[in-house]
Amino acid sequence: MTNPLYDGLGRYFSPEQLNALRAAKVGIAGAGGLGSNAALMLVRSGVGHITLVDDDVVDASNLNRQQYWPRHVGRSKVEALSELLLELNPQLSVETHKLRITADTLPGILPACPIWVEAFDSPNDKSLFVEAALLAGHKVASASGMGGYGGAPMSRRNLGNLILVGDFTTDILMAPPLAPRVTEAAALLADAVLEMLLG
Numbered sequence: 001m002t003n004p005l006y007d008g009l010g011r012y013f014s015p016e017q018l019n020a021l022r023a024a025k026v027g028i029a030g031a032g033g034l035g036s037n038a039a040l041m042l043v044r045s046g047v048g049h050i051t052l053v054d055d056d057v058v059d060a061s062n063l064n065r066q067q068y069w070p071r072h073v074g075r076s077k078v079e080a081l082s083e084l085l086l087e088l089n090p091q092l093s094v095e096t097h098k099l100r101i102t103a104d105t106l107p108g109i110l111p112a113c114p115i116w117v118e119a120f121d122s123p124n125d126k127s128l129f130v131e132a133a134l135l136a137g138h139k140v141a142s143a144s145g146m147g148g149y150g151g152a153p154m155s156r157r158n159l160g161n162l163i164l165v166g167d168f169t170t171d172i173l174m175a176p177p178l179a180p181r182v183t184e185a186a187a188l189l190a191d192a193v194l195e196m197l198l199g
Contacts (some may be wrong), residue, residue: 005089008031009046017198022183024197025111026062027041029053029101031077033177034143034164035119036067037186043085046192049093051112052078055100065179074110106132115196117189118142121172134161141192145167148175148183156192162186163192 003073009018017081024047028035030052039050058072058080073078078096095112099105101120108130116133116139120126126142133140140159145166146154152167165188170181 003089003091005044006046011072013046017175018046020197022048025049025115026193026197027051027053027116028111028119029109029116029197030119030121030125031066031081032056032062032119032121033119033179034146034186034189036077036081036182037065038117038119039081039085040067040088040191041187041190042193043089043092045190047193047197048089048091049095049113051097051109052081052093053097053099053101053109055190060103060189065177065182087180101129103128103132108139110136110138113138115139115193116141117193119186119189132161137161139163139196141165143185143189145170145179146181147165147172149178149180150177151181154181154188158190163196165189165192 005144026047028039054077057075058068058077060073060077075087076098078098082094085092116138118129130140133170141163143166145168147170152169154167157164171184
């Protein structure tokens with residue numbers, strides 16, 4: 001069966017690169033502003049296997065920056081996002097877990113993918129996930145600092161198996177999370193994952 005997405009990507013990637021992307025398994029821990037945007041970018045880039053983890057439901061306040069529509073309000077984020085991803089690529093393999101990441105649930109989730117996008121809001125959730133993933137030998141792309149508008153330029157830091165992106169100064173608890181900077185950080189996360197996959 002032909003796939004318009006992969007047919008189009010064949011203009012930009014070699015057959016070997018496209019095969020690597022189709023075989024890649026990437027986890028998205030947190031399906032909010034960072035995770036939902038990064039997931040769609042990765043699927044648009046050819047990643048063939050996505051695991052989504054989040055315990056939240058779509059709220060009207062999410063629509064300003066997350067990849068959801070009014071019809072999704074009240075629905076599980078992982079289920080709504082899974083539908084959008086499969087609409088984009090019906091051949092995608094997508095696994096959903098509607099659960100909260102804790103020290104108890106992490107060991108059952110982490111082995112699903114060698115590469116993870118950490119996309120949580122809470123600093124405690126971020127550090128718990130990143131530390132556990134790195135200790136288990138996974139590669140992680142994580143973001144810090146994307147609130148408000150304008151502000152410090154975003155950049156990236158390569159720290160072994162961890163790539164950090166963001167402005168590293170703006171706290172979304174102090175500045176509102178708005179679409180332009182949240183999406184910019186999500187794009188940097190997706191780009192970091194592509195680099196991990198393709199070198």
